[in-house]
Amino acid sequence: MTQLDERQLDPAIALASLDEEAPREPARQYALKHGDCFVVADSYGDIHGGGDGLFLDDTRILSLYRLTIGDRPPSLLGASLSQDNVLFRTNLTNLPLPSGEGGRTRQGIIHIERTRLIWNDRMYERIALSNYGESEVELPLKLHFEADFRDMFEVRGSQRSRRGLAFEAQPFGDSVTMRYHGLDDVVREATISFSQIPTHLRANHAEFVLRLPRRVRETLFVEIGRGPTSPNRMRFRAAAARARFVMRSKRRHGATIHSSGRVFNDWIARARADIALLTTDLATGPYPYAGIPWFSTAFGRDGVISALQMLWVDPRLARGVLAFLAQHQATEISPFSDAEPGKIMHETRKGEMAILKELPFGRYYGGVDTTPLYVYLACAYADRTGDMEFIDQLWPSIQAAAEWMDRAIDRDPNGFITYQRAADTGLTNQGWKDSYDSVFHEDGRVPNGPIALVEVQGYAFAAYNRLASLASRRGDVLRAEAWKARAEKMRQAVENRFWMEDRKFYAMAIDGDNEPTRVRTSNVGHLLSTGLPAADRAHHVAEQLLSAPFHTGWGIRTLAEDEIFFNPMSYHNGSIWPHDTAICAAGLARYGYREHVVRLLSNTFEAAVHFDMRLPELFCGFGRAVGEAPIAYPVACLPQAWSSGAVFMLLQACLGVQIDGWRGEVQIENSMLPIGIDSLTVRHLGVGKAVYDLTFQRFGDRVIADLQTYDHSPTPVIMRS
Known part of the structure; x- marks a missing residue:
C-alpha cells in the first residue's frame, strides 16, 4: 500500500x-x-x-x-x-x-x-x-x-x-x-x-x-x-x-433571478447552468459534485455549503444532499478512514486506488467541519421549507451527528471540536483549508494536534442553536434546553480562548499545546456568518476583513498579506476563493455591513467578467490594479459548485432576504441592490405551497420590495429597516 x-x-x-x-x-x-x-x-x-x-x-x-x-x-x-x-x-x-x-x-x-x-x-x-x-x-x-x-x-x-x-x-x-x-x-x-x-x-x-x-x-x-x-x-x-x-429540467427547479443588467444576468445564468452541470441525480436525490476535474464526486463539506448557498432559491438541492449524507453516515470506528459513529462523510471515490484501499478516500470521514455543517443545513432546510415529514425521517441521523459533536467537545479540555488524523494515510488538516501548510503559528511553526479551528466552533454554535429551536418545535423540551446550553457554552469558550485582544481579531486555531495560532485568516469571516462574536468584536473583525491586507478589490484573501506564509499564488495562504468571500459577506451582512457586501458582490462580478462569467475554484490573491485582470490559479477546478453558488449567497446577503417556511413569510431587512442594477426579480419563489415573484426596485437611494402571488393569496412580506 x-x-x-x-x-x-x-x-x-x-x-x-x-x-x-x-x-x-x-x-x-x-x-x-x-x-x-x-x-x-x-x-x-x-x-x-x-x-x-x-x-x-x-x-x-x-x-x-x-x-x-x-x-x-x-x-x-x-x-x-x-x-x-x-x-x-x-x-x-x-x-x-x-x-x-x-x-x-x-x-x-x-x-x-x-x-x-x-x-x-x-x-x-x-x-x-x-x-x-x-x-x-x-x-x-x-x-x-x-x-x-x-x-x-x-x-x-x-x-x-x-x-x-x-x-x-x-x-x-x-x-x-x-x-x-x-x-x-x-x-x-x-x-x-x-x-x-x-x-x-x-x-x-x-x-x-x-x-x-x-x-x-x-x-x-x-x-x-x-x-x-x-x-x-x-x-x-x-x-x-x-x-x-x-x-433544462435541472435548471427549472427552484426560483430564477432576472435583473436590469444584461451582463449581470449572463453571470447568474452561467452560475445556474454550472450548478446544474455539476449536480448528479443519485438514488437519494440531486447532489452537487464539488468541481471538475479534481473533485467530480460527492464531497460532504462542498455539498452542504453549495446547498446552503442555493437554499433560499432551491431547497430541493439541500434535501438531496441531506438524504445522501444521512445514508452514508459513519456507524463504526475506523482509524484508516477517520470514521466515528455519527460522523458525516467528507469524500467518496470509485477508482482503483480507493477500492484497493491504497488511499482512504473510498469513503472518507476526515472533515472536522462537515458534521456540524450537516446539522446546521438540516435545521436551515426545516426553517426554509417547514418540511417536518422529511426532518422526522432524518431525525435519527441528526441526533447521531449531534451526539458525535457532544463526544468530540466532551473529550477536549477546552470544550472544542478538534481534529487529528487517526492514520498516516489521512489528511493532516481537516478543515476547509485542508492543504498540508494551511495551519501554522505566526512564527511559522507547525502546530501540534489535536487542532481546534475557529470557524468549526462557530458552526457547532450555530448548529446547536438551530437544533434547540427544532427540538422545541418537535416538543422535546429537554433536548432543546441541553442544546441551547451547549451553544452558549461554546460561545463563551470561543470568546475566551480565540480572541486576540492585541490584534483585535480571532486566532485561526488552538493547537494541542493549548496555544493559539496567532494568524489572521478569512476563517474568522465564517465565524461572523454564524453570529457567535459579540458586536464590538465583530466590528473590529469586519474592519480588518475590509482593509487592504485582506480585501484585494477582487475579493477577500484567505490570509492577510502581512502574515509570515502569505503567498498570493498559494492554494490556501493568500489566494481568493469566491465561496469564502461569499461566506464572509454573509457574516458582514449579519452585523450590518450591507453596503460593503454590495461592494464585495460588485468585485466578485467584475472578476467573473474576466473569467468569461465562470468563477473558478480560486484565483491568485494579488491586489487589484487599474486596467488589469485577476490572475488565474493554474490548476483550479472550473467549474466548481461552491464558486458557482457564491453569487446566490452574495445576492441573498445584499437583498436581506430570509424565508420562514413555518409561517410562510418572506422577511426582508435593509435591502440593497448590486451596483448598476436598478431592478431585480426573483421569479417562482416557493414559500410553502405558494409561489411568488419578488421584485426589488431602486428609487433614489431606497430599494422597495414587492411580492406578487400567482394565486392571489395574502402577501406574507415582513419588512425591517
Whole structure:
C-alpha cells in the first residue's frame, strides 16, 4: 500500500505533469459532464494527458485525443460552451497543406467544426469539414488517441509501486478497443468507434483521407465509451436532445433571478447552468459534485455549503444532499478512514486506488467541519421549507451527528471540536483549508494536534442553536434546553480562548499545546456568518476583513498579506476563493455591513467578467490594479459548485432576504441592490405551497420590495429597516 503525502492531494502538484512542450500561454480548458463521466479538453478539443482527459468513475479512460490535418494541428478560430453546458464547440481551420502534383492547399479554406457532448458514460463527437476553396480538396485527417487508465489520484500526482495489466489496443474495422485489468480485478475499457472506416487504423491513431468538393460539408462522427457502437447523425442528435432535456429540467427547479443588467444576468445564468452541470441525480436525490476535474464526486463539506448557498432559491438541492449524507453516515470506528459513529462523510471515490484501499478516500470521514455543517443545513432546510415529514425521517441521523459533536467537545479540555488524523494515510488538516501548510503559528511553526479551528466552533454554535429551536418545535423540551446550553457554552469558550485582544481579531486555531495560532485568516469571516462574536468584536473583525491586507478589490484573501506564509499564488495562504468571500459577506451582512457586501458582490462580478462569467475554484490573491485582470490559479477546478453558488449567497446577503417556511413569510431587512442594477426579480419563489415573484426596485437611494402571488393569496412580506 502506498502512503500518500498530503502535498500529493494539492491540485497544484498536477503542474508537474503538464506537457513541457506545450505552448507557454494560458491553456483554456473546457469541461463537460453527465453523471460520473466527464471530459476536460483544450480550446482545440484536444486532450494531451496532463490534468485533462475523459474520466469515468475516477479513472481516466482517454489520456490522449488530438486531431491533426496533414500531421499538423489546425489553427484555432474560437471555442465555446453552449449556455446550458451540454455542447462544446470549437471552430478551426487548416494551415497550408501539400496537395497533388507538388501543389499546396492554401491556409484558411477548410473550416473544421468539432462539436462534443457527454451522455450516459459516453462521449459523442461530430467533426464537420467544409471546403471554401476554389476546387476539390483531398484532406488527410488523423485522430491520435491513447488510454492510460490512471486513477484520478495518479493524475493528481500520487505514485504507485505497481499497476495492473494494460492490454495492447485492438483495432477492428471501424473501432479500436483499449483495456486495462486493474489490481482490483476490474477490467476497464474504452472503445473508439467511427462513422466511417478509416483509411488506416492503428492501435494509437486513425487516418482518414476525405475528398471535399467545393462548398460541400463532410461529417465524421466519433463515440468513445464502453463497447463498440455505430456512430451516426441520428445517434448524435438523439444523445444531444436527451442531454439538453435533462439539463433544462435541472435548471427549472427552484426560483430564477432576472435583473436590469444584461451582463449581470449572463453571470447568474452561467452560475445556474454550472450548478446544474455539476449536480448528479443519485438514488437519494440531486447532489452537487464539488468541481471538475479534481473533485467530480460527492464531497460532504462542498455539498452542504453549495446547498446552503442555493437554499433560499432551491431547497430541493439541500434535501438531496441531506438524504445522501444521512445514508452514508459513519456507524463504526475506523482509524484508516477517520470514521466515528455519527460522523458525516467528507469524500467518496470509485477508482482503483480507493477500492484497493491504497488511499482512504473510498469513503472518507476526515472533515472536522462537515458534521456540524450537516446539522446546521438540516435545521436551515426545516426553517426554509417547514418540511417536518422529511426532518422526522432524518431525525435519527441528526441526533447521531449531534451526539458525535457532544463526544468530540466532551473529550477536549477546552470544550472544542478538534481534529487529528487517526492514520498516516489521512489528511493532516481537516478543515476547509485542508492543504498540508494551511495551519501554522505566526512564527511559522507547525502546530501540534489535536487542532481546534475557529470557524468549526462557530458552526457547532450555530448548529446547536438551530437544533434547540427544532427540538422545541418537535416538543422535546429537554433536548432543546441541553442544546441551547451547549451553544452558549461554546460561545463563551470561543470568546475566551480565540480572541486576540492585541490584534483585535480571532486566532485561526488552538493547537494541542493549548496555544493559539496567532494568524489572521478569512476563517474568522465564517465565524461572523454564524453570529457567535459579540458586536464590538465583530466590528473590529469586519474592519480588518475590509482593509487592504485582506480585501484585494477582487475579493477577500484567505490570509492577510502581512502574515509570515502569505503567498498570493498559494492554494490556501493568500489566494481568493469566491465561496469564502461569499461566506464572509454573509457574516458582514449579519452585523450590518450591507453596503460593503454590495461592494464585495460588485468585485466578485467584475472578476467573473474576466473569467468569461465562470468563477473558478480560486484565483491568485494579488491586489487589484487599474486596467488589469485577476490572475488565474493554474490548476483550479472550473467549474466548481461552491464558486458557482457564491453569487446566490452574495445576492441573498445584499437583498436581506430570509424565508420562514413555518409561517410562510418572506422577511426582508435593509435591502440593497448590486451596483448598476436598478431592478431585480426573483421569479417562482416557493414559500410553502405558494409561489411568488419578488421584485426589488431602486428609487433614489431606497430599494422597495414587492411580492406578487400567482394565486392571489395574502402577501406574507415582513419588512425591517
